[in-house]
Amino acid sequence: ATPAGGSGSGRRWPCARHAGSSIRRGATRWRRAGPVGGRTRSRANAVAASPPAGDHRGVLEILPLGAVDPEAVIRQDERAFGFRYDRVSRPVARADVADMRGWAAVDRGEVVAFVGARPCEVTLPGGCPVAAAGVTWVSVAATHRRRGIASQLMGRMHAEALERGEPLAVLIASEGGIYGRFGYGVATWRRVVRLDRRAAGLATPFEDPGRARYVEGAAALDACRAAYERYRVAQPGAVSRREPWWQRAVAMKTPQWVVHEDGDGVVDGFTVYSNELHWDYGHPASRVSVDDLVTATPEAREALWRVLLGLDLVGTVETTWLSPDDPLEWQLADRRALRTVEVLDGMWACPLDVAVALGARRYLAGGTLVLEVEGARFRLDAGEGGAEACPTGSEADLVLGRGALGSILFGGVRPTVLVAARRVVERVAGAATVADRMFLGERMPHCNTAF
Template sequence: MTVALHRATADDLPAMATTDGRAFGIDYSEQDLTDLRLILDPDRFVLARDGGGGEVVGVAGSFPFEITPPGGVPITAEGVTWVSVAATHRRRGILRSMMGELHSGYAGAGTPLAVLAASEGGIYGRFGYGVATASRDVEIDRARAVLRADVPDPAGVRFADTEEVRERVPAIHRRWCAVQPGALSRPPRWWEFALLDRPHQRRGGTSRFHLLHADGYVGYRLDSGVCRVVDFFAVTEEARLALWRVLLRMDLVRTITTEAVADDDPLRWLLTDARAVRTTGVADGVWARVLDTPAVLAARRYAVEVDVVLQVDDPDGYAGGRFRVRGGPDGAECAPTEAAADLCLDVPALGAVAFGGTRAHTLARAGRLSADAPEVLGRFDAACAADREPYAGTHF
């Protein structure tokens, strides 16, 4: 049986949705398809068609994003998504051929990075992806979450309606992305889609309520004594504190749950009892696949001055080679070199270390990175650290 790859067209969306729905257990309605047309560019998707009947047996594609490296300039990235192969056609290399097609297209277009959220942890390492950000489920016992007496009350939070969110919040989100390593950008049509707030997006809770501050935003739902925070970003610590204060004052709410804050959110340190905030789950967040090593390593800033030669191993060829990275807190450059390597690592390890969420020391202990000398490893480790835990803030 032969299978051929094609670029999708707008007419293919129903067949794509059928394939995706069978894999993920989703019944897409006509309304869903209309909504999806807001965010889904068919020409960013490849389809695998069975040579016999011509039906779609595989789908993979991407959304366009930018992702912020530590301290640096946002990097253009394709966010790989909607990956599925029909159960009748699995383990015959269809995913491998679709990933090859997508990656060569991204590299040909000069896109330096691909990112994704993985359904299973065992699939994407072989395609060069490493875990760049973490995702955490947090549960706050509201009655126990008392702010210390010396914590100020910056105020400045009010409720907003959807129209005001549409007008004002995307600009706040852009400012937040600029200061948050790992943050994924949201194009205007992403907001349009999210703010449709269809009943199936609510998972039994209310529609989205909006808390607005000049420098921050919270979107939440109420669900039988639980406040589910679905979106939380603050450009300043003052805005963050003001938003937390309002959430903690929600009478009739027993528990606040969220996946929408990084684990290094300072809330614990503002409370009289840090145990009021519990991490109930930790998982990989965004996986990153470097396609252009110099572009990615020069886009970020380094915590201390570093001058090092990296040997990157990439069996697919995109990111591999030897590169000299020179940088510090004010800027960086990275270019191919013939000089001897100080450090060797594989391409998934590069994706993990590039955003500061995984330490070079940890990768070395796992045998994924090796250094000529311990002091070089120590220097590289210190240079790659980020001042905040990398966190994406957008699910896709």
Template sequence: MRTELKVLRPADRDTWYSGLLLAFGGTPESPEERELWDTLTENDRCIGAWDGDLCVGTTGAFSFHVTVPGGARVPAAGVTMVSVAATHRRRGILTSMMRRQLDDVRALGEPLAILTASEPAIYGRFGYGGATRQLSAEIDTSRVTLTIPAGTDDVRLRFAAPQDVAEQCEALYARTSGSRPGMIVRTPGWERLALLDPPSEREGGSPLQCVVAERDGDIVGYTRFHIKPAWDAAGPRGAVVVKHVDALDPAAHAALWRFLFGVDLTSTVRVRNRPLDDPWQYLVSDIRRCGLQVRDVLHVRLVDVGAALEARTYQAPVDVVFDVVDDFCPWNTGTWRLTGDAKGASCGRVDEPADLALSVKELAAAYLGGTPLSGLAAAGLVRELRQGAVAEASLAFGSDVAPWLPHGF
């Protein structure tokens, strides 16, 4: 049976999208969710695999810019909506779509492709490496307290309807989006994703609530959350389900977390996606009662090794030659010399002995500074060909703050 890959036509969108939903379990979306994704989706970057009049595979991409170490915002294809019908598995459909998509990304001149994986084992064979992780927590606020830094009491908090302060909160996000590698620059329309509030996403809690932190009349932070009431024989046991926290300074950050810890009729704060070095961890009295969990989030693919490595800076001087293997995008295979520091970098092909040998997947995993090359070397995934090269490159590739993806796409 032969399938045909086609760029998505508007007339085929309903069939294409229905195939996508069916592959993810067939649960219908709310009209608000469907309308938002219809608005954000770039049809000319979507591909369908067709078996006659059946859409049996889907993939798409958003035209993003992602923050990299040093603060530059680099063009990146945000790979999304990837599916293959259960009736058509193991026929090479996914591989053919990934091949077509990465060829298109290269033609557009985007040095990076990024995605979040429903199953991370799928994408390594296409050169994607896990580059960021997220921290989740379930905090027992009946037994955990916070140490509050100076200035916290000078921050004023107030409730606000999420829509009423959406513009100010989005402006604050724009200010902070350059502070961490892995953060996406949100273009107009994407601010609506943070406000999307279907009942299926509330975890049994209230409609989305918002509290803003102000100083001298300006919003310096905000949090969005749900309240999930619960009672037992001893009394209230509700939970605060945190969706977003963003703040410009330590005092605003602490004021928001103090509020979340102290909501009446609750004894738990649940948070699903925070940076690994999120500051609240260093304010709590007992980290053991915070139920910490870590999982992968953003997977990165270097579509153009040279351009990608030149786009970021390095926290220590580096001069290293990589022997890169890239079976899926063979234009990247070969030896590349990277020289750089905190001011900039250059990277080009060379005919020189290599210092380190690795696949493009490992290079992608280390790219945002969250996965140390030294750890990959200790696992046997990076080979040191010049003594000291691992330590030099690992230090240079690091980031002083953990890379983080605040939301999916």
């Protein structure tokens, strides 16, 4: 995803020539920072809307992605993120745009803002996949800030997601202060860790029932797709990876791919890493960056970490995608060999259809709660057979916004914590404690996919 009002998204590939976008019928037009109520859906019905005398900021139109030149979208992306796509990455960027839907703000033929999305599935607690809009490529040109453009585009994207039957919208943000106002809350976290390879030995012996091996190119993709699916259907917060995602991963990187096979020869995990060669005056001090590590079994996880910590000529091993509850540090003979450099927000979630989102997951403890979400009340009944949520007129137990619900929904944040932070209001004493028991997940939610 990318930040609105600026730039943002974990995915980045740096050139694009620019071609002006033609204005199409059916576009939405409004004056500069015009509010939602001031726009019209049809050009035919739009007023000429000339800017006031002396105002040269132009007239904006909202166009679907299919009505603008992809090169114009890429050019806006370059401006927002401060780089240029090169000959290798530009075709990948064009393919990336072709794989999404989106909305653009156009000023006199120039794309000045964009929001994109791809359909995906995200796993809720209980191994419950649910359809979601994977929001990405969000940006607003520096020349068009503070005009409400991002709000217009995000509103269009959310409405389109609901029409497509996607009760959730999710994204990866490059800045943490933007998306709360659009109804998003932090749903997963990731640790940035650095290991001293020489000191990071595992404490207990391990006999691998399978084997690890290096793979390349198409063989890597074939081996890893199925393993990732096994992992993500059981991991709350994990999102599906579409075929273009895998193709981009191979096209944009030249790392090492290692897969692990169980005793029957079935791939149950893989890791992707790159090695930056470095010598410190005769002493090997290379740095290994672990870009991806996915395992469906504990044996695969331990075997692959043993490969990474056994690499020769390496001083440090680091990753930015370690789950907060990963057991690695407890397996080390010296826990100080692992340093947590930072804990960052991972995936953000916005419940678009609250009733569907609440009813889509399973709950470890049964119970009944009435939640008031931005003025609308929903009765949640959870039991062993599943859960059901429906609108109600009953008095609320808890009052919260969509962002807070997006955090609670995946089981990684206790409602009592958000009550203490004044992000949730407890109307009935003890209701937050009941919600703690109900919303707790079987494991910490984690998303290790940048989209």
